Amino acid sequence: MNRPPVNSLNTEHLEQLHRALVRLENEKCRGMILSSSSPTVFSAGLDIREMYKPELEKARKFWRTLQDMWLKLYSTPYPTVAAIHGHAPAGGCLLALSCEYRVIVPNVKIGLNETQLGIVAPQWFQDCMRNVIGERQAEKALIAGHMFNTEQALQVGLVDEVAADKAACIARAEAFLASQANLPLLARKTVKLGFRNSTLSRLMTGREADTKIFIEYIFQPKVQKGIELYLQSLSKKSG
Numbered sequence: 391m392n393r394p395p396v397n398s399l400n401t402e403h404l405e406q407l408h409r410a411l412v413r414l415e416n417e418k419c420r421g422m423i424l425s426s427s428s429p430t431v432f433s434a435g436l437d438i439r440e441m442y443k444p445e446l447e448k449a450r451k452f453w454r455t456l457q458d459m460w461l462k463l464y465s466t467p468y469p470t471v472a473a474i475h476g477h478a479p480a481g482g483c484l485l486a487l488s489c490e491y492r493v494i495v496p497n498v499k500i501g502l503n504e505t506q507l508g509i510v511a512p513q514w515f516q517d518c519m520r521n522v523i524g525e526r527q528a529e530k531a532l533i534a535g536h537m538f539n540t541e542q543a544l545q546v547g548l549v550d551e552v553a554a555d556k557a558a559c560i561a562r563a564e565a566f567l568a569s570q571a572n573l574p575l576l577a578r579k580t581v582k583l584g585f586r587n588s589t590l591s592r593l594m595t596g597r598e599a600d601t602k603i604f605i606e607y608i609f610q611p612k613v614q615k616g617i618e619l620y621l622q623s624l625s626k627k628s629g
């Protein structure tokens with residue numbers, strides 16, 4: 391990902407990610423490392439400006455593009471690793487959770503923090519967390535909007551490994567891909583999709599309902615007020 395300063399996910403960036411995933415699949419890619427050009431941020435999650443006073447059709451397109459990108463990422467036939475050498479809140483955490491393996495560096499925060507922002511992580515975000523860390527830990531983390539530090543993320547199983555820095559992180563991600571390289575492709579892909587199918591189907595069969603929930607939620611005046619205040623707090627911080 392290379393969308394400075396923080397790889398926030400707007401419609402255009404989501405479309406780029408989606409196109410890249412389609413191309414990798416068409417080219418029979420043998421593995422992907424999802425990484426960031428930023429030295430300190432993996433991805434800041436959804437671009438909050440896409441949810442602030444949006445036009446209805448733009449908001450719908452944004453959400454459908456996110457759904458498209460995630461459905462592709464979660465179901466890739468090739469192995470995927472997230473090299474998390476920077477913070478990964480909310481949608482950034484979703485990207486990492488959607489890969490098959492996660493390597494993180496020290497001093498990083500990762501989690502589905504939506505509750506803390508006064509919004510709600512959609513069901514499929516929640517499913518991804520549950521599938522990785524289990525029901526009990528996911529429920530606790532999501533209710534609190536907890537951001538895990540590196541040590542906590544390793545302990546709870548949100549990530550698989552800690553590496554010292556970006557170079558080591560990429561090297562460990564490559565080692566994971568190498569460990570998968572000799573597995574028969576069809577068997578590997580079939581098992582992966584078997585595990586992920588119910589999560590994928592839940593969104594695929596309810597896409598329009600999921601979009602409606604998103605739209606109705608973000609268009610509420612009190613939610614808009616919360617987003618406005620959060621945006622102000624973010625820009626005050628950097629100002």
Ligand SMILES: CCCCC/C=C\C/C=C\C/C=C/C(=O)SCCNC(=O)CCNC(=O)[C@H](O)C(C)(C)COP(=O)(O)OP(=O)(O)OC[C@H]1O[C@@H](n2cnc3c(N)ncnc32)[C@H](O)[C@@H]1OP(=O)(O)O
Pocket residue numbers: 395396398430431433434435436437438439477479480481482503504507509510511512513603604607608621624625626627628629
């Ligand atoms: C059942 C009902 C269900 C209903 C569902 C409905 C709604 C929910 C919908 C979706 C779920 C939401 C998912 C999300 O992903 S929301 C996004 C959450 N992300 C965050 O909270 C992260 C916010 N950012 C940070 O914490 C920090 O920026 C950082 C990532 C830790 C990096 O810190 P750093 O100090 O390096 O950078 P700055 O904070 O100075 O930021 C630089 C610059 O970027 C702007 N920015 C940061 N994050 C975002 C973002 N997510 N979107 C847009 N812009 C962002 C920040 O404002 C600064 O901008 P400036 O112009 O001031 O320089």
